[in-house]
Amino acid sequence: MENKSLSKLWTKFVEDIECHRVELFSYCLALTENPFDAEDLASEAMIKTFASSAFTVGNIETPIAFLIRVASRLWVDELRRRTREAEVLNDEESETLPDTSDVSLIYMLDPIQRATFVLHDVFGMSHAEIAHALSISPENSRVILHRGIRKLTKVIKRKSEPSASKELVDRFVEAFRSHDVAQVKALMLDEIETSLFPMGREFRPKDELEWLPSAMSVEAERIEQQEILGENTVLVFVASPQGTKLQEVWVLEESEGFISRVSDYGYAPHIVHWVEGYLGLRSKSES
Numbered sequence: 001m002e003n004k005s006l007s008k009l010w011t012k013f014v015e016d017i018e019c020h021r022v023e024l025f026s027y028c029l030a031l032t033e034n035p036f037d038a039e040d041l042a043s044e045a046m047i048k049t050f051a052s053s054a055f056t057v058g059n060i061e062t063p064i065a066f067l068i069r070v071a072s073r074l075w076v077d078e079l080r081r082r083t084r085e086a087e088v089l090n091d092e093e094s095e096t097l098p099d100t101s102d103v104s105l106i107y108m109l110d111p112i113q114r115a116t117f118v119l120h121d122v123f124g125m126s127h128a129e130i131a132h133a134l135s136i137s138p139e140n141s142r143v144i145l146h147r148g149i150r151k152l153t154k155v156i157k158r159k160s161e162p163s164a165s166k167e168l169v170d171r172f173v174e175a176f177r178s179h180d181v182a183q184v185k186a187l188m189l190d191e192i193e194t195s196l197f198p199m200g201r202e203f204r205p206k207d208e209l210e211w212l213p214s215a216m217s218v219e220a221e222r223i224e225q226q227e228i229l230g231e232n233t234v235l236v237f238v239a240s241p242q243g244t245k246l247q248e249v250w251v252l253e254e255s256e257g258f259i260s261r262v263s264d265y266g267y268a269p270h271i272v273h274w275v276e277g278y279l280g281l282r283s284k285s286e287s
Contacts, residue, residue, distance in 0.1 A: 013050050020064040025270045027068050030118045031075050034229050035274045036251050039265065040195065041078075045071035069133045072115045079111040112136075113148035120145055164252040168259065169225050169232040172252060176234065177223050181213050188259045195263040215264060218247065228278060235275070236266075249275050 017024075024045065028038035048070050115134060119125045120141075125133070127141040134141070168187065175183035188206045196211065221244050222237045236248035249271055253261035265271040275281075 010050060014046070017046065017049075017063055017067065020067060022270050023064055024067050024071065027118070027123065028071055028075075029274075030122045031071075031114065035271055035278075036229075036231060036263065036265075039268055039271055040263075041071055041075060043195070044074055048074065065129070065133055068119075069135070072119075072134055076111040076115065079114075113144055116141055116144045117148045163230075164232050164254040164259065166225065166227075166232055168254055168257070169234060169252055172259065173223055173225055173234055176216055176236075177220070179216055181216055184212065184216065185209075188262075189255060192259065193253075193261040195261065196267070215248070215266070220247075226279065228275065233275075246272055246276055246281060248272075 021042075024042045025038055028041040028045070029035060032038045032041060045067055049067055112134065116130055119130045119133060120127075127138040127145075130136075130141040130145075131138045136144070172184060172187055175187065185206045190206060191203055192206050192209070193203050194209065218236060218238060220236050221239045224235055224237075226233050226235050231251050234248075234250035234252070235246060236250070237244050238247045239245075248264065248266040249268075250265070251263040252259050253263075
């Protein structure tokens, strides 16, 4: 009973903030520069916000500001975690660090400088609005932005390996095309992490993935693998009155030769829309 009640509350929460979903995703995309990381960050921000007893959509003047504030804090925490891990690697196994060559301005900034810069330059927020979102003073916002602008220069950004090997994704695609649920499960770890919008993340035994047979039953016109920003993604296309359209975007992660995480973005239209634009599948009039 409690689980059903919580599920209803979550559904109501998602419905209440749906009008802010694209703006939240856009902000997270500006921070992460990766649509899949952006969706993860947005989803985590939603879950944290939902869990906050202080948050009620109807009682807050600007829900999007609240969500951006939560996402900003989560992103700062994530970058700090990555920095600590990089420092450990640098101290203990510096020779194993990946080669870097891509140029990026924004990655030169510290986490708080980056958030301030994006809010000011991309979203056009005033220093008072930035101060509220990041829990700092307007004067600090000005100082941080000034220092960030002075630091902007060409830098080297770490290249990342695809989350799942091409070979493993190829096997997944082949099983998907054949609607072979048993074979797909055979490619997975016994316990797998799933990420499904709007349900969020959860760990489940692979034999308890009730949604998997339904997701694989779609009569696809074609299913293919496509590398997008270093991710070997699975794209599911279906026939529509307007022609072939992209319906599902799957991203897999690998551990010990098996699928360790499945992210299905079929119910996240902003992700599907982004991928269509990235691959040039939309006409200019649709953009």
